[in-house]
Amino acid sequence: MPQPLSALPPSAIGRCGLILVLALTLGLAPGGCQTLERYDRLGDRLAQATGLSDAAALPSRDQIAASPFAQIAVDVAGNRPTVMTLETVQANGDTVWTSSDLVKLVLRGARLVQVAGVPDELRATMALGQDPVAATGRAGLPPVPDGLQTARHVDLDTAQGYRTVVLDCTWHWDEREQVEIAGASFATQVLVEDCSARALPWSFRNRFWLDTASGFAWQSLQHPNRGEPSLIRVLKPAG
Template identity: 30%
Template sequence: MKIARLALLPLAVMLLSACNPLMRASWDTLKAATQGPQPLELTREQVEAAPYYQITIVAPTGEAVMALVRLQGGVQFWLASTQQVLMIQDGLAIRSVGFNDNLDGTRFVGESPFRTGLHRIADGLRAERQVDFAGRYQMGARLISHFEKQGLETVRILDRDLELLRVDEHIEMPELSYSARNQYWVDPADGFILASIQHVTPELPLRIIQVRPMRPNAK
C-alpha cells in the first residue's frame, strides 16, 4: 500500500466531521496529548445515528471514534477527522498513519492465523510476521508470536454483555529488544474479533472495540 492511495481520504474527513457532533468531539481528543486522555462517552443510539461502521480506540493520547471509509482487498481503512488512519485486516491492525508512532507495513511469513480465525488455532501456535517502522529506520523487523486461548469472558460493548473467547498473543521483536502481550476477544462461533488490545508499535498500544462492526447481520 502506498500513501498516495490515501489521497481521497481528506474529502471523507470533511463529510464525516460535518455530520456527527459526537464523532467530531471525540476525534478531537486525539489532539489532546498535552492535556491527558479525555474519556469518551458513547451510546448505542449515537452510534446507530451515524451512517458508518464504527470502532472506538483508546490510545495513549486519548479516546476516539473512527469510521470505516474504505475497503480494499480485505483491508479496512478506519479514519478520524484529524486524519489518523488505522488499517485493519482480519481484526489485526496492519498499518497506521498520523499517530505519534506508526506501523508502516505488516507481512506474514506463511499463513496468517488471523485469516483462518483465532477461534480455530491450537494453544501454543507460533507465527511470524515482518513489520516496518520507517520512523525507526527498521524495515522487515521480525515479530514472533505465540498464541494461547484463555477461555470465555464477558465483555461489555456499549449496552450489551457478550460471551467472547479471549486469545492472548505474546509477541517478541528481537531486533528491538521488545516484548508485549496482545489480547483479542473473539466471537467463538466465527472468530470475528470484537475487541482487542494491540501493541501496534512499541509506543502505540491501542484498545480497539467494534461498536458497529462490518459483519453479516450487523446493524
C-alpha cells in the same frame, strides 16, 4: 496488493503523563513509564479492568445504530477513545478507518496492519505464514492450538528511521469473558499472542476478544509499534 496509507502530519500524544495517570488510577506505583515493560504491564491491567476507558466518551447504542457508517473506537494508553469511521474496504478485504484528526489505520480481519498520522507509523505488516486473527468471513473460533508459533514482519517509520522488524509470536487461549461495548454485551473467548522481535529489545502481548459463536473480534489490545498499546473496540462492524 493493499494500498499504502498516505503520509500524514504526526499528532502529539502525551505518553508519559497518560501512563502516570493510569498507573495511579489502577493502583500501580508511578515511575518507569519510559520502559516498554511498563507499557506491557499497564496493558495487562487495562485488559483486566472494568470499563477499559470512559464509557461516556463513546456514542450511545442508539447513536451507533442511527449512523450509516461502520465505526470503531480506539484508545491509546487508556486515553479517551477516538471514534473512527470506515473509509473504504480494499480489494483484499482490508478495512481502512479514519478519525476527525486524520489518523488512519488499516485492519486485516482483526489484525492492525497499518497506522498513519501518529509519531511512530506502522507502514506495513506481512504474515510469514498463517495469522489466526487476519482471516475474514470465518464462522466460529479459529482452530488455534496452545503453543502455536507464527511470524510476521512489520515496517516501522520512526524518528530513528525506517526499519523492517521480524516478530516471532506464540499463541494461547485465555478465559472466557463478557465484553461490554457502548451498552452492548458480547460473550467472548480471549486469544493471547506473545511476541518478541528478533533484532530489537522489544516484546509485548496482544489480546483478542473473539465472539464465542462467530469468532468475530469485538475488541483487541494491540501493539502497532514500540510505544503504547492500542485498544480497538468495534462499535458497528463493516458490512
